[in-house]
Amino acid sequence: MVKICLDPGHGGTDPGALLGKRYEKDDVLRLALAVKPLLEAQGVGVVMTRTDDETIPSISERCQMANTAGCAYYLSLHRDAAGPAAHGVSLWVHSRANGPTVRKAQDILDELLAVVPTQDRGVQKGTPQNYENFGVNVYTTMASALLELGFITNADDNDRFDLYFDGYAEAVVRGLCKAVGVTYTAQDKPAEAPEEETVRIPTEELKAAYSALQAARDATGEAIEKIRMILGV
Ligand SMILES: [Zn+2]
Known part of the structure; x- marks a missing residue:
């Protein structure tokens, strides 16, 4: 069974970026926990670097979990931070990422941008001037990317994250399936008891x-x- 590592960034004593009481570590854990069962429903095994609000001492330790488990892809989940106007979605790959690795990140980005229009910040390669390389793209032995799903410092991005949360989770699943060569199958919603009155x-x-x-x-x-x-x- 093909396996994917989901890495909700930060956690525990490291809140990541924040806006008031809203912490990046909580947003990305919530997303990872939503993506996990959806991936499993597609027949993909999931390795999580954390499943609750715990502190993970180092980035290399997170990567080691994926390397040891033999994962085919590693996706680190984050939310961006900057001034209040900055918004949009980006994925970061290693500065020397090959074509297929860039393609996989682009597929995930395309799926996310199809959920609701926002700024396309592209698939970014680390450069010495601008985040040389994220550790998750250095210590992993498989194709990897770091997703920045909107800015936690932008009110509209937070609205999008909350309002389109299910759509974003499904989009991540579709992109990841493509990345590891699994044919995505739309899942039927569980049957609901008929309602006495139709609510539109x-x-x-x-x-x-x-x-x-x-x-x-x-x-x-x-x-x-x-x-x-x-x-x-
Ligand atoms: Zn982060």
Whole structure:
């Protein structure tokens, strides 16, 4: 059985990036725990570097778990951090990653960008000027990538992460299946008991209301900026 290592970044005493009480370590663990059973349903074995909020002493120790288990692919899950405006999705591979490794990362990125539009920050190779190489791409003996699924420092990215969480989890699964050559099969949802009354969920209306709220928030921010400039405060 082909195996994949899922590595939810940080954990325990290392919260990763944060915004208020929202920690990167929690977001990525939640995602990994959602992806794991979906991958297993596709017949893929999953090795997790952590399954709860624990401290893992070193990056090389995480990689060793995958190397020892003979995993075919290693995906480290992270959320990015920068100023409040920065947003979007990227995957990082080793500076000397070969074509197939770049292709696998691109497949995962394409799946994620298809869930909901956001900035495509591309498949990035480490360079001496900009994160030489992430440890997960150095110490692993199989193809690997580090995913930055949106910025925890950007409100819209956090909304996307929460609202489209299930879609993102499924997208990661589709991308990973492609990466290890497993044909993805859509899984039937478990049968639900018939309801006495049909409740229509107005998805399109909710999306429209969400867009309107976003626009209103942006407009408020701009108005505050203008007043600040006029008052010089
Ligand atoms: Zn991180």
